[in-house]
């Protein structure tokens with residue numbers, strides 16, 4: 022058993038995403054809020070939340086938590102709610118810890134180097150090496166008091182209690198940006214070079230007075246963090262004074278000031294000084310433009326050029342003052358001196374400038390929304406799947422499950438786009454046909470949606486259109502939810518479907534994949550709520566937003582010409598709000614929105630993002646799948662549409678006028694084409710999508726013998742103009758889901774125009790195939806009638822006659838025949854004479870004897886076979 026994250030979140034009253042973040046931090050393998058965790062963990066979390074005091078702040082803290090400063094227990098910036106008693110490391114914590122560990126390692130290394138320095142002196146007894154408390158949780162000392170400690174450093178021996186300060190377990194402050202007084206910084210380990218070493222040497226003699234450290238152990242104030250030193254400093258007291266310094270202790274101040282002032286490094290000790298900042302964790306950045314010339318590079322590192330040259334020589338690189346240093350070498354040298362060298366190539370700057378320009382451009386671009394204008398919008402969900410797998414039934418069930426189902430009338434079949442309300446949320450659905458011919462519609466559906474629901478019948482499994490729909494979904498890169506429908510049906514096998522899903526790389530969540538899979542029964546209504554919940558959840562994850570204030574734009578889902586209302590189109594608004602009176606343009610068509618209707622036929626005045634509406638007022642039926650955009654006014658929209666029409670016309674003319682390939686082959690091909698039989702058709706359909714589907718079916722009919730020419734495709738009733746056009750061009754009119762205008766039938770009869778109408782797409786395809794085949798000359802086919810074996814020969818006055826026994830079928834007078842001797846055909850001709858005894862016969866059947874004489878042949882031999890056949894004409898295949 023497992024529990025989905027969103028379910029658990031609901032139970033414990035926590036935000037989905039917050040819980041997801043919390044679980045991720047706890048190393049649960051969860052990807053989305055629809056992922057699951059095991060029952061036991063879920064219960065533990067539930068319990069944990071149940072036990073906790075509602076106010077996290079007042080909850081009794083665990084030992085760990087209690088040890089944290091208030092800042093640590095506060096909810097992280099991510100907004101993730103962390104219950105009391107639950108210690109969760111924030112990202113910053115983790116980063117800080119890492120940084121700290123790295124620093125500690127560096128220090129340890131340094132200390133080790135110091136120990137290994139020339140002539141390591143005998144280990145100095147550590148004054149207060151004392152066992153360091155693991156986590157001096159007990160409040161850190163107030164910052165100022167600590168700061169005061171180092172202040173005394175230059176004049177007085179280093180305070181012995183340093184270790185205790187150092188021992189402060191708390192990592193360094195999360196925000197290093199917190200200004201740390203220079204004196205305080207000098208307190209940090211690396212500072213401890215000459216002066217400190219000397220002081221350390223003296224330290225054992227000095228009693229651990231430590232006025233400064235005391236405050237460290239002082240109670241509460243949380244300020245202590247910044248000062249808390251890295252763990253390594255434990256070595257500090259034992260660090261021996263460097264021998265050369267022993268005699269002449271150098272005043273530490275120069276070093277103390279190192280963090281701030283880079284170049285002011287005594288050339289005599291470039292290494293120690295230069296490395297100071299790095300040791301303090303303050304890696305200094307130098308940025309230089311190539312080429313890096315020794316003369317410029319040295320001052321940047323705070324070195325005299327000759328020093329840099331000798332340093333380079335030590336690395337095997339010989340360069341003079343004016344010579345350039347290779348970038349990789351320069352970086353290494355910089356690192357050696359505690360700097361991070363950033364080389365600014367010109368390309369980088371150019372790219373940066375280009376980026377800035379792009380940003381500026383975007384700012385001005387009216388097509389780019391200001392994030393503050395974006396508001397959540399309903400998801401657009403497309404239902405896809407194989408024919409008859411229950412897409413429409415599922416949509417019906419969803420509409421019934423809709424909480425305002427009572428408000429809905431019957432399904433408005435044609436619009437194909439619906440909006441349902443669930444609780445306070447709206448979801449927009451697009452229904453797509455499952456038949457192969459409607460591929461374009463499915464592709465369009467998938468491409469304009471946010472989430473695709475792939476419906477698979479549990480008793481049928483993946484079928485060709487299921488795979489095709491899946492392909493569309495994957496191409497469109499939209500979120501996928503699989504609805505295994507018909508789970509109530511006999512033979513339903515959910516596991517088999519899940520297996521098929523796995524084979525296709527979309528394994529179901531409970532099979533270790535990521536695809537949300539919901540078993541449903543559209544007929545019984547089972548699982549519909551789960552499906553809606555998953556859709557809502559997925560929409561949450563996608564964080565869909567749009568700008569309702571922008572000029573309206575969107576996609577044409579379907580268009581048609583309605584008798585009475587003229588061209589109308591179902592559109593989905595994707596951006597902005599479409600209002601009555603708006604001027605919109607789509608390709609070569611434009612509209613001043615006269616009226617808009619929702620999926621139930623109600624008048625609507627405005628359509629915000631993700632709303633499907635039917636728009637009336639178009640100049641023509643726009644292409645499905647095309648994008649529409651708002652214009653300033655109707656005139657501008659008309660102009661744009663006209664320009665587009667003009668452009669398309671010119672393009673077509675240019676294509677027609679383009680020089681054709683002229684070669685002998687193309688000449689013969691052209692001659693063959695003119696001689697080839699052609700079936701011309703005019704397509705009329707109810708909606709644009711059907712026209713596409715019919716075209717698709719017709720284009721899929723392949724024949725080398727007959728060409729199919731689609732003269733025109735249009736939506737609407739079959740009218741007189743269509744008949745006249747068909748009469749002139751010798752075309753056939755194919756109507757799909759449409760009717761004939763009054764007076765069309767007699768006109769068609771008069772002009773000899775054939776009109777065929779269909780409601781089922783594959784019937785249309787079959788009929789067109791037939792019509793194409795009818796144009797071909799019939800094929801001749803030999804049909805065997807029977808055979809007879811020659812048993813004797815009889816002389817006649819003129820020639821011979823063969824005495825035969827009919828062995829199969831029948832022998833017919835005047836039928837075509839051939840005489841075989843073994844495998845050789847000796848002669849072919851008609852059966853001239855056929856006699857039964859002495860009488861003429863028209864046909865003699867198998868098992869009877871007869872006399873046969875073939876046209877102009879007398880050479881019969883016993884054993885010859887006479888075969889009788891006829892030639893029939895059959896319809897040629899395409």
Ligand SMILES: Nc1nc2c(ncn2[C@@H]2O[C@H](COP(=O)(O)OP(=O)(O)OP(=O)(O)O)[C@@H](O)[C@H]2O)c(=O)[nH]1
Pocket residue numbers: 406407408409410411412413414415453454455456506507508509510541542543544545
């Ligand atoms: N037993 C059972 N039958 C169902 C279920 N859902 C749909 N059907 C039946 O499946 C058949 C096809 O349903 P439709 O909803 O028309 O299928 P469709 O996928 O929309 O079909 P097209 O639009 O032609 O692609 C109908 O006879 C439905 O009654 C279900 O959950 N259980």
